[in-house]
């Protein structure tokens with residue numbers, strides 16, 4: 624029997640609640656399947672770890688997880704610690720050195736869930752946003768001088784490299800090609816940003832030649848926000864820079880009904896390092912410890928993890944279980960207008976997996 628090693632990093636806030644729910648569901652799935660198992664190693668990194676040790680993860684943290692088959696991540700964020708410390712100290716400290724350059728974010732309106740867009744169905748809103756995850760506006764290039772003086776200055780330089788743009792474009796075109804509609808929108812801002820975004824557009828044209836069966840178009844990011852709301856059915860696969868896709872995917876999550884549902888995969892497509900799977904929501908301290916966090920974003924992230932591990936049939940089984948459960952309004956957590964608790968949703972998904980006769 625194949626055993627997959629998973630590094631679980633629940634992090635902070637509701638991260639701990641949704642990751643333990645996710646592991647429960649994964650173990651039920653492995654038991655139901657019988658052909659594979661999970662060995663889960665837990666790492667207590669995050670805000671509390673920072674308070675004790677002055678860093679978000681140990682110096683050799685990456686060495687401890689680099690041999691795992693996948694990483695399941697909750698959320699990093701702490702009310703007492705600056706966001707840039709929690710983000711750069713843990714999530715980006717894993718994503719960047721592990722070269723997880725493709726951040727993939729599917730969005731669909733799941734059965735039983737109402738989109739704030741009037742009468743939109745899952746057929747009309749079925750998107751995958753590919754976010755460049757290694758450079759661009761979040762490259763970390765920049766500096767700050769003369770702090771405390773009236774002359775204080777700061778820069779964040781958006782850095783785009785030809786190999787970095789080529790590989791994310793190729794990834795996005797390939798993904799679009801694998802989906803039934805073979806449709807890609809390249810998001811840009813080359814009207815106002817006349818260097819890197821112009822190169823981004825040029826590289827899109829070059830890579831498009833390798834994928835003659837993919838229909839693609841180019842869209843300014845501001846116009847894209849309108850198109851997502853007004854013509855959601857005209858969109859399928861989307862590729863955008865780190866910053867643009869960060870914003871667009873939060874909009875996408877809201878349009879799909881709740882931030883609590885949306886999953887994401889940080890992929891190293893070459894598999895030189897483990898890839899990382901996480902719900903897109905943050906640590907949500909306002910609901911921490913109340914037992915009402917929606918675990919669906921983590922379950923859907925687990926589906927993406929199974930697909931990446933080559934266990935597509937098990938991934939499809941989990942997705943069917945999730946959809947069966949969201950279709951039942953009694954299993955909706957408060958973010959979806961219901962009264963169910965994290966444990967109720969988890970138990971319902973486990974029951975759907977155990978009862979599956981496929």
Ligand code: ATP
Nearest residue numbers: 699700882883904905906907908909916917918958
């Ligand atoms: P961070 O600073 O770590 O990004 P945050 O609290 O600022 O965290 P999010 O956690 O992303 O931001 O979410 C914003 C709000 O959405 C939360 O305050 C919470 O009420 C709601 N929310 C997010 N995720 C969930 C979830 N899984 N279940 C229920 N509600 C959620």
